[in-house]
Amino acid sequence: MNYVLKNLPVRTEKPRVTGFTMVMDKGLSLREVDNFLSANSDYVDIVKLGWATSYLTKNLAEKIQLYQDAGVPVYFGGTLFEAFVIRDQFDDYRKVLEKYDLRFAEISDGSISLPHEKKCEFIRILSQDVTVLSEVGSKDAAKIIPPYKWIEQMQKELDAGSWKVIGEAREGGTVGLFRDSGEVRQGLVEEILTKIPEEKIIWEAPQKEQQVWFVKLLGANVNLGNIAPNELIPLETIRLGLRGDTFDHFLGDHRL
Template sequence: MKSFEFLSKKREGKPRNCGITMVLDKGMGLETAKSLMEISGEYVDYLKFGWGTSIVHEQDIVRAKVEMYKSFDITPYTGGTLFELAYMQGKLDEFLKEARNLGFPAVEISDGSTSISHDDKLDCIRKAKREGFEVLSEVGKKNPELDKELALEERIRYMQEELDAGSSLVIVEAREGGKNIGIFDKAGNAKEDEIDVILDKINPKKILWEAPNKDQQVFFILKLGNTVNLGNVSSDDITSLETLRQGLRGDTVGKI
């Protein structure tokens, strides 16, 4: 039983169809990650092994972390940059085989750091699905100048086509910093008019908004409710975000 549970707002338990939280693992040790999940794992739905961090760690450690996360009903998955490296080197089959051997049930497919034709990206989504993986795909470029070249209408079309190809969630790129990229301006403020257009065209339950900063998380919770899907959450901010979702902080108390 939780402390002061009589004051809390109940949220849908896992597996959740909405109110999803995706956390970024930037290379935590097994015991550190396990300790964190013991206290906060019930609030985490997806755990991304950030970027290409899996490459620089031993297989046994990665495999053990994957199994640990799954034991808390969390879906661990490989970061999009890892897929992009495999695609560039013509090693997609080897990438999927290694992901399977390490126990990953899901992969991210993106083109944020490289140039991949959209048709090829869709084919990769379909291939990963055929191979039995859940797919999360990301739309947007990590270079702000290149990302600005992606018109809103085109961004929306890509999102829907990737969902149609088999992505379970489509991620709106915001990087780890959440500034001057995608739906955020140089100060990290949300471009609400653009968000409204996206919401008018795409099922909100299928969108995972990268919102690494507290103010961004507050914005989405107040705008869309505590069942909004949020990603690129720091491992340090799991409890912080959950208290925002449950209206336990000044930013959201009495407003959920």
């Protein structure tokens, strides 16, 4: 850091298990990736190449190498997994992961109808090759999943071999964990936390207000995902109480 401020919350250090930040790359160029890493590599833990953007990305291998050389793992968005599975190309998907030397993969069913036991079977198979992140929740705003179902699915996916489970919000933060206004489904989150350890969950929270809410609820080292590249340092200031939204949250008695 550039200077000393007392009484800031202690952030975990990389490689992190908690305080984990997943950034969504929706099509950055090689130059943009290089610029992003030069300013942010200390704060990003993993990068998701959003949904199936990797299918269209130029210089994909070079982009992945840039991230990996900076010590930042990369994975393909879960929608790409779904696109392969719906076409009966799961084995082809595994070959693509191997081709690009990816050590993480996301398994989701937000856009397709997939029996949960089948999803768990994919997790069991894929976790033999890579570290699996599995996403729970639908991308359909009209599909409301009751809390007990979220809990049941998260636990089964962790038992099947997922390293962490991701709470669905899409890149806009208006489905799954959130109402279409972006408001957090507070009761849902609190009920999930009665059964699933918080360190096992990555909460997709692309909007600033959502990030603030989770930091106030769970502290500086909450796991957050779907963060835009240009919002990563702003998020760190929220985590540390160095932005107006959380300025007083971590001060305690240490104030004038």
